[in-house]
Amino acid sequence: MLKDFLKKKRKYATIPSERAKQEVPEGLMTKCPSCRTIMYTKELKKNLLVCHSCGFHHRMTAPERIASLMDEGSFVETNKDMLSKNPLEFPTYEKKLESDRKKTELNEAIVTGYGTINGLPTVMAVMDARFRMGSMGSVVGEKITRAVEDAIEKGIPFILFSASGGARMQEGVLSLMQMAKTSAALQKLNRQGGLFISIMTHPTTGGVSASFASLGDYNFAEPKALIGFAGRRIIEQTIRQELPEDFQTAEFLLKHGQLDRVIPRNEMKETLTTILDIHQGGETNGD
Known part of the structure; x- marks a missing residue:
């Protein structure tokens, strides 16, 4: 009798996993990979994809980053229709x-264009790690080069956000x-x-x-x-x-003089505004 009673209790106390999945809509919650805190995805996005608990910076897509920085309606995308070929027949x-085009709704691993940040004009390029891990192929390099040339032609600053696993092996030496x-191109800008x-x-x-x-x-x-050239394991073995x-x-690179500053995402727009304002109408000391 007691055994039968416990079986019944267990039956009604257990929630089938499939039913549980159906009750929580996909994408509603996000778990922080750093502190394991579970939070509403909507609230996380409001905080620029920075964890409220530990400050972990989740990856941003190129459109999300552009929207977080550029004045609404000011951004004009350039060279959007450029597509990579397969010159090595890989x-x-x-x-x-x-x-990747279907998954990301992007044609390549970078978005380039121009617009304003708090009214200050700039050309911007933003890499997106969702597309071939942000690898640098011939189209990525060409779009960056053209963006730099746009900055030279318009006489305005150039801002670039990098997110990449390195060169794209399928295009070899290209x-x-x-x-x-x-x-x-950047030397010419300088x-x-x-x-x-x-x-x-x-x-x-x-x-x-x-x-x-x-x-x-x-x-x-x-x-x-994470910023570096070769992988940690290869360096240690060498x-x-x-x-x-x-x-x-x-933080390690900042301590050793290879960065000017580490900037939390919620301070990025203010910092860029300050720098753009300082250089407004002026020139840097090119060599």
Whole structure:
């Protein structure tokens, strides 16, 4: 009798997992990967995707970041229809590109354009890690180069947000060439007295960190962003030493003089406004 009673209690006390899933709409809640706090996704987005509990910066898409910084209705996207080809005839590459286009509703791993931040004009480029892990292919490099040229032509600053796993292996040396091309364009901007603000987000690695991402007049990063060229394991195996726990974090690079400042996301717009205002109508000291 007691055994039968316990079975009945267990039956009515247990909620089937499928039913539980149906009762909580998908996307309603988000768990912070750092502190494991579960929060309403809507509230997280209101806080610019920064965890209320621990300050962890969740990844932002390019459209989300542009919306958080640019004045409403001011942003004009440029070179939107540029598409990557498959010059090396790499197997399945075209299918992967098409899959990412559908998933992200972007044509490439970067969005470029111009607009205003609190009324101050600027050209902006924002990488999106959802598309091929933000890898730098020939189209990414070309769009950055054209954005820099737009900044030169308009005589306004250029801001770039990096988020990348490095060069795109499916395009081989064509991808690596973008490091030189983008760097040359930025050197031209510098000689013209233009301003370049580089902001590195999580992650900024490989050929991107070794080229345009590190060439700003101001080099900033978001908190705890992973920034580096080679992977931690490869470096440790090469130098046969154990690296510090915070190695390749934004805070580590700031401490060692490779960044000018680590800026929390909720301070980013104010900081950029201040810098743009200081340089309004002026020029940097180009070499």
